[in-house]
Amino acid sequence: MRTPAFILILTVVAAALYVAFDMVGSDYLFFAGYTVLQYIVLATAWNILGGYCGYVNFGSAGFFAIGVYTTVFFYAVGQRIDEIVPEFLVAPMQLIFPLPLPVLIVTAGAVAGFVGLGMGYLTLRLRGVFFAIATLAFTVVLETFIVNWSFVGGSRGAYIIVPNEVPVFGHLIQFLFALMLVLVIVALTTSRLIERSKLGVGFATIRDDELAAEASGVPTLRLKLVATVVSGALMGMAGAPFPYYIGYVEPGSAFNLSYAVNSIAMPMIGGTTSWVGPLVGALLLGTLQQVATVTISSAVNLLIVGLLLIFFVIIAPRGIVGLIQDRWRGRSKS
Amino acid sequence: MEFDLLINAIIAGLMLGGFYAAVTAGISISFGMLDIVNIAHPGFIILGSYIAYIVNAHFGVDPIVIAIVALPAFYALGSLIYQVYYQSFEKHGQDSLRGLAFFFGLLFVTEVSLNLIFGVDYRSVDVPYIGGSVSIGAMEFPVRMLVPCLVSLAMFGGLQLFMSRTFIGRAVMAVSQDPPALQLMAVDPIRIKRIAFSISIATASMAGAFLIIIQPVIPSAGREYIGRVFAICVLGGLGSLPGTLIAALMIGVIESITSTFYGPSWSPAVSFGLLLLTLAVRPSGLFGR
Numbered sequence: 193m194r195t196p197a198f199i200l201i202l203t204v205v206a207a208a209l210y211v212a213f214d215m216v217g218s219d220y221l222f223f224a225g226y227t228v229l230q231y232i233v234l235a236t237a238w239n240i241l242g243g244y245c246g247y248v249n250f251g252s253a254g255f256f257a258i259g260v261y262t263t264v265f266f267y268a269v270g271q272r273i274d275e276i277v278p279e280f281l282v283a284p285m286q287l288i289f290p291l292p293l294p295v296l297i298v299t300a301g302a303v304a305g306f307v308g309l310g311m312g313y314l315t316l317r318l319r320g321v322f323f324a325i326a327t328l329a330f331t332v333v334l335e336t337f338i339v340n341w342s343f344v345g346g347s348r349g350a351y352i353i354v355p356n357e358v359p360v361f362g363h364l365i366q367f368l369f370a371l372m373l374v375l376v377i378v379a380l381t382t383s384r385l386i387e388r389s390k391l392g393v394g395f396a397t398i399r400d401d402e403l404a405a406e407a408s409g410v411p412t413l414r415l416k417l418v419a420t421v422v423s424g425a426l427m428g429m430a431g432a433p434f435p436y437y438i439g440y441v442e443p444g445s446a447f448n449l450s451y452a453v454n455s456i457a458m459p460m461i462g463g464t465t466s467w468v469g470p471l472v473g474a475l476l477l478g479t480l481q482q483v484a485t486v487t488i489s490s491a492v493n494l495l496i497v498g499l500l501l502i503f504f505v506i507i508a509p510r511g512i513v514g515l516i517q518d519r520w521r522g523r524s525k526s
Numbered sequence: 527m528e529f530d531l532l533i534n535a536i537i538a539g540l541m542l543g544g545f546y547a548a549v550t551a552g553i554s555i556s557f558g559m560l561d562i563v564n565i566a567h568p569g570f571i572i573l574g575s576y577i578a579y580i581v582n583a584h585f586g587v588d589p590i591v592i593a594i595v596a597l598p599a600f601y602a603l604g605s606l607i608y609q610v611y612y613q614s615f616e617k618h619g620q621d622s623l624r625g626l627a628f629f630f631g632l633l634f635v636t637e638v639s640l641n642l643i644f645g646v647d648y649r650s651v652d653v654p655y656i657g658g659s660v661s662i663g664a665m666e667f668p669v670r671m672l673v674p675c676l677v678s679l680a681m682f683g684g685l686q687l688f689m690s691r692t693f694i695g696r697a698v699m700a701v702s703q704d705p706p707a708l709q710l711m712a713v714d715p716i717r718i719k720r721i722a723f724s725i726s727i728a729t730a731s732m733a734g735a736f737l738i739i740i741q742p743v744i745p746s747a748g749r750e751y752i753g754r755v756f757a758i759c760v761l762g763g764l765g766s767l768p769g770t771l772i773a774a775l776m777i778g779v780i781e782s783i784t785s786t787f788y789g790p791s792w793s794p795a796v797s798f799g800l801l802l803l804t805l806a807v808r809p810s811g812l813f814g815r
Contacts, residue, residue, distance in 0.1 A: 248626045250565075314806040321563050322760070324626055326805050328565070329753040329798040336795035347791070449749065453634050460627050491642050498635035505628045506614040 199381055206373040214366070222365040226437060228478035229372040230430050234451060235458035235470035236379040237426035240386060241419045242456065243464030246399035247320050251311075251327030252455040254334045255424045257446040258307055259300035259431025264344045264441055266291050266299070267352055293371060297432040304428020305421045312420035316413060335447045349442030352435040368433050379426050383467040386422070395419060427455075450494055454478075457501040463511030472512055530664045535786040536779055537665055543778025544675030545740060547682050547771045548733045549751060550758040555685075555726035557756070558765030559702040560719050562611065566629040568748035568755060569636035570727055574600070574734020575649075575743040576640055582651040589651050590677055593735035597728050604727030607632070608720045633748065640745035648742035656739065674736035681732055685725075686767045698722040702765055750794055757801030 193201075213221050234252055241247050270289035274282050291299075315326040339347045354364055361367040386392045394415045397405035406412050435441045454477065462473025477497060484493035508515055549571060556564040577596055578589035615625045660667040689695040697718045700708050705715040737743060758777050762769035777797050785793040 242623070246623050248623055250630065314802060318805060320623070321626070322805055324563070325565075325753070325756045325760075326802055329757065329801045332750065332753050333795050333798045333802065336792065336798075340791055449634070449746075453630070456627055456630060460624075491638060495635060495638045495642065498631050498638060501631035502628060502635065505624050505631065506610070509624055 195381065195385060198384060199377065202377045202380060206377060210366075210370060210373060213369070219363060219365055222363070222369045224482045226365065226369050226372055227482065228475065229369070229376050230434075231454055231458060231478040232376050232471055232474040233372070233379045233430040234427055234455040235462070235474040236376075236383050236467065237423045237430065238455040239459040239464055239467070239470045240383055240426070241416075241423040243459050243469065244386065244392060244395035244399065245416055245419045247316070247416065247419070248324040248456070249327045249420075249423065250324055250452055250456070251331045252427055253447045253449060253451040254327070254331035255304045255308065255427035256431040256434075256451050257331075257334065257338070257443075258304040258424075259297075259428035260434045260441055260446040261338060261344055262300035262303050262428065263293075263296050263432050263435045264350050264352065266296060267435065268343055268345075268350065293367075293433060293436060297371070297375070297429050300432035301425040301429040304431075305425030307428075308420040308424025309417060311424075312417045316416045316420065331447060331452070335443050338443050338446070345441065347443060349440055349445075350435075351440050354436050354439060364436065368437055371433055372430075375426075375429055378429075380467055380471065382422065382426070383470075387467055391415065391418065450497075453494070453497060453501070454481075457497050457504075459511070461500055461504045461511055463513030465510065466513060469511050469513045476512070531786060532783070533664065534666055535783045537667065538671065538786075539779030539782030540775055541667070541671040541675040541778070542782055543775035544678045545671070545733075545736050546754065546758055546778050547774035548674070548678035548729065548736055550755050550762075550770050550774055551682060551685060551767070552726035552729040552733070553755045553759045554762070554765060554767060554770040555698070555722055555729075558759055558770075559698060560722055560726075561702065562608075562616075562719075562723060563626055564629050564723075564726070565626065565752055565756075566632035566636065567726070567730060568751040569633040570600070570603070570730035571734045571737060571751065572640065572743060572745060572748040573636055574731040575738040575747075576644060576734075576745075577731070578735045578738050579649045579651055579743070582653075586652065588653055589735035589739055590673070590732075593731045596731045600728045600731040601724045604724030605720055607727065608723040611723075612716060612720070633752075637745050637748060644745065646744055646746075648744055649738070650742040651738050653739065670739055674739050678732070678736060681729070682767065682771055685729075689767060694718065694721060753801055754794075754797040757797045757804070760801060761804050 209225075213225060234256065237255075238249060238252055241249050267290065269276060270291070273285045273289060277285055311326070311330055315323045318326075338344065344350055356364060358364050358367040361370060386395070394405075394410055397408075397410050398412050398415060402412055431446070434446070438445065454474075458473035458477050459470040460473070461477060462471065463469030477500065481493040481497065484490075484496060504511060510517075549568075552567050552570075553564065556562045556567065574593060574596065578592045581587055581592045582589055611625065611628065615628065655669045655673060658669040660669065660672065689699060697708060697713050698721070701715045701718045701722070708715050708718065737747070754777065758770060758773045761777070762771070762773035777800065780800070781793045781796050784796045
């Protein structure tokens with residue numbers, strides 16, 4: 193399938209989903225759906241580095257939080273324009289601020305991608321394990337900075353006063369849901385494009401045998417940096433609308449470990465070798481968690497995620513997609 | 527008295543470092559020597575803290591005694607985990623990605639289970655010496671720091687003796703360098719690795735008891751130790767116990783000085799920053815080969 197056709201199909205599915213949700217008319221559906229979509233973006237983003245290149249990133253929560261705090265930062269700037277900038281700039285600045293959310297998302301993507309580049313440059317020359325540990329360390333460093341940075345709320349957190357109604361979409365949550373749908377399309381398309389391009393083949397050589405790839409002239413460091421930047425940028429973009437969604441941000445919620453766990457567990461459970469895996473994993477696990485949160489408790493649903501992750505890693509290393517592929521192959525043989 | 531403050535910060539840091547050494551000992555063995563990236567180790571430490579907490583709350587036993595009694599149980603847990611790890615991952619060759627995800631899952635499950643059982647409140651133990659302190663001149667030694675530090679140093683000395691003097695200890699050192707050569711000596715590398723990994727988990731029992739003596743514990747407390755522990759391990763040169771001890775004392779002192787002069791909210795960033803710096807500049811560690 194060509195990429196334009198793929199995008200068209202995704203768009204149609206997304207639009208159908210939106211219309212269906214709108215017809216049900218329950219705000220809760222949009223709230224729950226937003227979370228699942230957010231996980232699809234995070235899982236797909238993680239998979240670009242983790243699944244294609246084989247470099248485990250434990251810092252998903254960090255990149256997500258970069259997106260979150262980019263929004264908070266520009267919101268705070270918008271609130272205190274007259275204190276920050278010289279007087280002659282106040283009037284033009286007031287025309288621009290508050291920045292519209294789509295602009296914030298793109299900015300957040302740029303910031304997160306840039307941070308990804310810096311971190312990748314520092315650590316990607318090392319063995320994969322060190323990179324994994326470094327990403328974990330990076331999240332904590334970042335959280336410490338945010339906790340100590342009072343401009344974006346520090347440890348007390350920051351309130352975002354959001355409009356209740358948005359033109360065209362009606363409720364704010366519907367607007368956010370639609371934005372997230374667009375992000376999902378962007379993430380899936382990027383992931384699929386990479387998978388089928390020369391870049392994806394390069395990534396696969398790194399995953400399978402980095403030394404051999406290096407020896408055959410694959411520019412491994414450059415490829416890994418590309419993967420880190422793309423993956424980080426997508427995660428940042430997923431985080432940017434979060435303050436609008438939740439209304440109040442504090443470091444504990446932005447850096448929540450469940451983002452890191454979920455964005456690893458979802459691709460691992462779905463299957464890491466193709467763009468379908470994270471999608472399947474995120475849909476299944478995300479929906480399951482929403483159901484479990486309502487029916488049991490939010491702590492139990494995290495336990496379920498952890499146990500499923502361990503279970504799948506041991507029993508089905510290639511995830512659900514792998515299981516299905518095996519079954520198909522088994523049938524065609526017999 | 528800036529100077530007194532500095533001296534006391536250094537002393538507190540050294541004692542903290544002694545405790546960090548106990549926390550890192552397990553990682554130094556599993557990650558440094560066996561190449562098993564056990565990021566769930568801090569989770570087991572917290573588990574040790576909670577075991578010390580329950581027994582202490584019911585019977586009033588000293589946490590360190592509890593930890594020593596619990597050593598065989600942790601050893602058995604370590605054997606079990608290694609068996610699963612070996613059967614599912616190590617046997618099939620290098621697949622560090624899945625192994626990492628496995629341990630990450632373990633860490634998460636431990637934390638969430640503790641959360642479900644005990645809630646998110648801070649838990650602490652009740653021991654007579656917790657409030658006391660010994661002072662020599664202007665120097666203050668809070669006993670709650672001193673006891674864990676001394677026991678930890680003793681444990682570290684014991685481990686180092688075990689590794690360098692006994693046959694199994696030397697075999698552990700060997701297995702990290704050349705498993706086939708070990709097989710030629712009629713030693714089963716898998717068995718040696720299992721023993722070493724079990725020992726590494728057993729140290730978590732002790733470290734857990736130290737932790738809950740030093741400060742109240744919540745289920746998520748393990749997380750902030752992940753980076754610190756790996757920072758110390760990498761800084762000390764992977765798999766070298768003396769190097770680990772020196773690095774632990776160093777990190778302890780640096781963190782203590784930071785928190786004395788700049789406020790405790792900055793201290794987590796110090797070790798992590800150092801780790802990132804070490805990884806970027808000298809990944810073989812300060813004392814690496």
